Amino acid sequence: MQQFTMNNGLTIPSIGYGVFQMSGNEVREHLPEAIQAGYRHIDTANAYFNEVAVGEAVKASGINREELFITTKLFPQSYPYEQCGIDVDASLERLGMDYVDLMLFHQPYGDYVSGWKSMEEAVKAGKVKSIGLSNFPMHKIQEILDIADIKPAVLQVEINPYWNQHELKSQLEGTGIVFEGWYPLGHGDRKLLEEPTFTELADKYGKTNMQIILRWHLQEDNVTFPKTLNAQHMRDNLDIFDFELDTDEMNAIDNLPQNPYYQVPEEPPVFVLTHNDYSQQV
Structure with a gap:
């Protein structure tokens, strides 16, 4: 598994298994399959309501905790300084872990500025190894950078060949922030998956179109969480380390028309509030 180095000197696996929109029972069924397939990076969140199941599956796996990279996220209700420390501990309790490798602020709303100081305290206390942001636009990232003693190590945003985030990457150049991409395969969009560019490259390299896209992500230095409940697809998504796209092929993908699948609103949607x-997890 290829690793990327974050700005704090720690490493993060390039491919992970995400449990977004999975029930606790689905996590208990499919996360062990992912771990068996070789995944060592697991991405959850308090708002996914499956941290308990993730913790149980990790414990049952028999894999040493130090061999796993566990990410969870806090929703905006957790951001105010005093609440943030409480909710960091609550996530750890639900996961049944002494620490997580990465904790993110999940949405760019609420009192994230004061909360960041609590996140830094969690790092200093050894409860969290690295901290970062999810879905934050540049001007809100800058608010964090302006007050941070510990810079965000990771930024999780939508990234796929139709939304490559090159502009945001350029704005953050020099920060050492590692990008993680959700919707890495366009949320199953057939138009993206069947792009002629990917079909041609799949034929050339003896891979699937999805593997070509994931290889593009890898060479773009994007961490990805291609979602699947299919054990064979889990294995296929890891089978991207035995070939490399050349410069012209990467440029052809980079030149695809750009348009995001989801635009994060400036003001919080109702569900965020x-x-x-x-704690009500099963």
Whole structure:
């Protein structure tokens, strides 16, 4: 598994298994399959309501904790300084872990500026190894950079060949922030998956169109979480380390028309403001 180095000197696996929109029972069924296939990077969140199941599956796997990279995220209700420390501990308790490798602020709303100081304290206390942001636009990232003693190590945003985030990457050049891409395969968009460019390259390299896209991500230095409940697809998504796209092929993908699948609004949608009791997990 290829690793990327974050700006704090720690490494992060280039491919992970995400459990977004999976029930606790689905996590208990499919996360062990992913671990068996070779995944060592697991991405969850308090708002996914499956941290308990993730912790149980990790414990049952028999894999040493130090061999795994576990990410979770806090939703905006957790951001105010005092609440943030409480909710960091609550996530650790649900996961049944002494620490997580990465904790992100999940959405760019609320009191994320004061909360960042609490996240830094969690790092200093050894509860969190690295901290970062998810779905934050540049001007809100800058608010964090302006007050941070510990810079964000990771930024998780939509990235795929139809939305390559080159502009945002250029704006953050020099920060050492590692990019993670959600919707790495366009959320199953057949138009993206069947682009002639990918079909031609798949024929050339003896791979699938999806593997070509994931290889593009890898060479773009994007961490990805290609979602699947299919054990064979899990294995296929890891089978991208035995070939390399050349410069012209990467440029051809980079030149595809750009348009995001989802535009993160400036103001919080209603669901972000809804109070949730994240302890109610099964």
